[in-house]
Amino acid sequence: MAFFRFTSIRRLLVGMAAACGLIPGAALSQAAPEYALKAAYIYNFALFVDWPAEVRKSGPFVLCVTGSDLFGTAFDAIAGKPVKSQKLFVRRIDGLQGLDDCHMLYIAPAEELRLDRILEQVGVRPILTIADGENWSGRGVMINLEMKQYRLTFDVNLDAVKRAGLGMSSRLLRLASSVHGRLP
Amino acid sequence: MMAPLDSGFKGKLTVLNLLTAGVALFIAGAVLILHEYYTQRDDLNGQLASLGEVVAENSSAALAFHDARAGLETLRSLRVLPNIIVAALYDREGKLFASYRRDGGSESSSLVPDNLADADHGLEGQMAVTRHVRLDGYQIGTVLIRSDLAALRGRLFGYGAVLLAVLYTSLGAAYLLMTRLRRRLADAEESLQAMNETLEERVADRTRELEIANRELEAFSYSVSHDLRAPLRAINGFSQIILESEAGQISEEGKRLFERIVHNSNRMGQLIDDILEYSRAGRSQLEKTKVDIGALAGAVVKDLAEDYRSTTVDLGSLPVVDADRAMLRQILENLIGNAFKYSAGSARPQIEIGLQPNAGESVFYVRDNGVGFDMQYAGKLFGMFQRMHTVGQFPGTGVGLAIVKRLIERHGGRIWAESELGQGSTFFFTLE
Numbered sequence: 001m002a003f004f005r006f007t008s009i010r011r012l013l014v015g016m017a018a019a020c021g022l023i024p025g026a027a028l029s030q031a032a033p034e035y036a037l038k039a040a041y042i043y044n045f046a047l048f049v050d051w052p053a054e055v056r057k058s059g060p061f062v063l064c065v066t067g068s069d070l071f072g073t074a075f076d077a078i079a080g081k082p083v084k085s086q087k088l089f090v091r092r093i094d095g096l097q098g099l100d101d102c103h104m105l106y107i108a109p110a111e112e113l114r115l116d117r118i119l120e121q122v123g124v125r126p127i128l129t130i131a132d133g134e135n136w137s138g139r140g141v142m143i144n145l146e147m148k149q150y151r152l153t154f155d156v157n158l159d160a161v162k163r164a165g166l167g168m169s170s171r172l173l174r175l176a177s178s179v180h181g182r183l184p
Numbered sequence: 185m186m187a188p189l190d191s192g193f194k195g196k197l198t199v200l201n202l203l204t205a206g207v208a209l210f211i212a213g214a215v216l217i218l219h220e221y222y223t224q225r226d227d228l229n230g231q232l233a234s235l236g237e238v239v240a241e242n243s244s245a246a247l248a249f250h251d252a253r254a255g256l257e258t259l260r261s262l263r264v265l266p267n268i269i270v271a272a273l274y275d276r277e278g279k280l281f282a283s284y285r286r287d288g289g290s291e292s293s294s295l296v297p298d299n300l301a302d303a304d305h306g307l308e309g310q311m312a313v314t315r316h317v318r319l320d321g322y323q324i325g326t327v328l329i330r331s332d333l334a335a336l337r338g339r340l341f342g343y344g345a346v347l348l349a350v351l352y353t354s355l356g357a358a359y360l361l362m363t364r365l366r367r368r369l370a371d372a373e374e375s376l377q378a379m380n381e382t383l384e385e386r387v388a389d390r391t392r393e394l395e396i397a398n399r400e401l402e403a404f405s406y407s408v409s410h411d412l413r414a415p416l417r418a419i420n421g422f423s424q425i426i427l428e429s430e431a432g433q434i435s436e437e438g439k440r441l442f443e444r445i446v447h448n449s450n451r452m453g454q455l456i457d458d459i460l461e462y463s464r465a466g467r468s469q470l471e472k473t474k475v476d477i478g479a480l481a482g483a484v485v486k487d488l489a490e491d492y493r494s495t496t497v498d499l500g501s502l503p504v505v506d507a508d509r510a511m512l513r514q515i516l517e518n519l520i521g522n523a524f525k526y527s528a529g530s531a532r533p534q535i536e537i538g539l540q541p542n543a544g545e546s547v548f549y550v551r552d553n554g555v556g557f558d559m560q561y562a563g564k565l566f567g568m569f570q571r572m573h574t575v576g577q578f579p580g581t582g583v584g585l586a587i588v589k590r591l592i593e594r595h596g597g598r599i600w601a602e603s604e605l606g607q608g609s610t611f612f613f614t615l616e
Contacts, residue, residue, distance in 0.1 A: 044248040047320045084320060171245035175254050 067108030500538030527554030
């Protein structure tokens with residue numbers, strides 16, 4: 001595979017992110033490559049998930065970030081990009097406050113202890129929860145990113161997605177390395 | 185006679201007919217096949233385009249998340265279509281992302297270059313389509329699908345085979361039909377020909393019969409004429425005896441009547457002689473020898489001139505000819521005799537006998553400066569018993585020129601005359 005041409009994980013990840021065509025070259029120098037790629041993935045998730053009509057109103061498409069994350073400036077690369085008819089907007093919040101406007105919620109690994117409470121707080125709101133913790137999809141996070149053998153993969157908790165009233169494209173599901181819950 | 189059609193010609197006609205029909209059928213079939221081929225090509229192109237659309241739709245996630253395995257899986261779904269040679273996904277920059285090859289990779293890798301920009305779309309025997317992969321309205325990659333045209337060409341060959349079969353059977357049928365029709369035509373032709381042949385036979389038979397009848401008629405008239413002479417002589421002889429021995433006992437009126445009987449029976453005898461001569465002219469054997477026509481004409485002139493002492497005769501130099509001496513003498517006697525007879529009343533009767541060379545044949549002529557005749561009766565001149573003058577003016581039966589004409593025609597020659605009333609006549613003749 002083409003991956004072995006790269007001599008380091010760093011270069012591999014930069015290459016992959018660039019291949020996705022979603023990260024402007026300027027952003028790469030400032031953000032850690034792994035997080036640049038993760039940001040790109042997060043943006044892509046927005047494109048393969050459908051929100052209920054009532055929350056797809058005009059105005060910004062809000063990606064909320066809670067906890068102290070390691071993305072650095074990586075989110076800058078996707079901020080302002082279009083998601084269907086809306087523009088993506090990144091907002092950092094306290095995990096338990098200000099969830100109402102969020103379409104997506106990224107939960108940093110640092111929130112491990114508060115995870116259950118945060119998820120409880122989110123409840124069945126139509127918010128796509130995303131994290132990169134250790135097997136967090138089993139704990140109720142809808143999409144959990146994970147590095148596996150130089151590849152960024154993700155698990156999906158389909159039950160949680162369904163409970164929140166979100167629709168996830170089968171094309172996305174097919175790419176998931178594992179899916180919790182019944183397939184539609 | 186109508187010649188039957190040459191069999192080679194018939195064969196050529198058949199070949200020509202079959203060729204025409206074959207070419208027409210072939211062109212029609214070829215046009216149909218070509219039309220079918222291009223229609224199916226268009227169909228295939230449409231199918232490939234929609235296939236590309238579907239693959240592009242299903243590859244968006246794989247491309248977005250850089251999942252080559254998922255992309256390959258999507259492409260592999262094309263293996264149910266045996267005509268797809270290769271299918272490939274390229275990323276936004278046009279670099280190869282995933283590729284499927286029909287025969288597990290044995291297909292030439294030049295069909296799926298590493299860069300989309302190098303892809304050749306116009307390969308022989310192939311058809312290629314590319315479709316953009318879009319995500320949320322933005323192009324994130326490209327799908328390339330190549331199909332071979334083997335199925336299409338297979339179908340084309342199938343059509344070709346059907347066309348050949350149709351050509352073969354229809355030309356065979358046409359050939360059979362043509363031979364049958366031709367046989368019928370030949371039968372009709374044969375019967376027509378047979379009828380023609382019998383017709384000719386019938387005509388020949390009829391001609392023979394007519395010839396026989398004509399000969400019989402001539403023989404009959406000859407013998408009748410011949411047999412009439414004896415009773416005529418009796419009438420003439422006994423009338424003369426009565427005139428001489430009984431002259432004292434019959435009245436002057438009776439004597440005059442008997443004289444008329446004698447005169448008329450004499451004239452009748454002359455007529456019968458002429459008829460017999462005319463008949464002989466047609467029947468006697470032609471014996472050709474070398475005859476010096478000049479010497480012969482001189483002898484004839486010498487014999488006749490005794491009665492016409494005032495007439496001057498100019499005899500030109502004449503050649504030796506091939507002719508029946510007796511017949512030629514008779515011809516000359518008649519013509520020269522006529523010339524003497526009809527010029528006798530002129531102030532200075534003159535006769536000219538000579539040769540007039542005319543376009544390769546020898547034309548003899550006998551010219552006089554006598555009474556001549558009206559040219560409007562020239563056609564009747566050589567007919568039997570046709571006379572231009574009364575017996576009182578010039579004696580004769582009107583058979584002489586008819587005999588001359590017959591004798592000349594026996595020699596294969598022609599005779600004609602020119603004249604002007606009061607200025608004299610010229611008779612021309614040729615001998616073969």
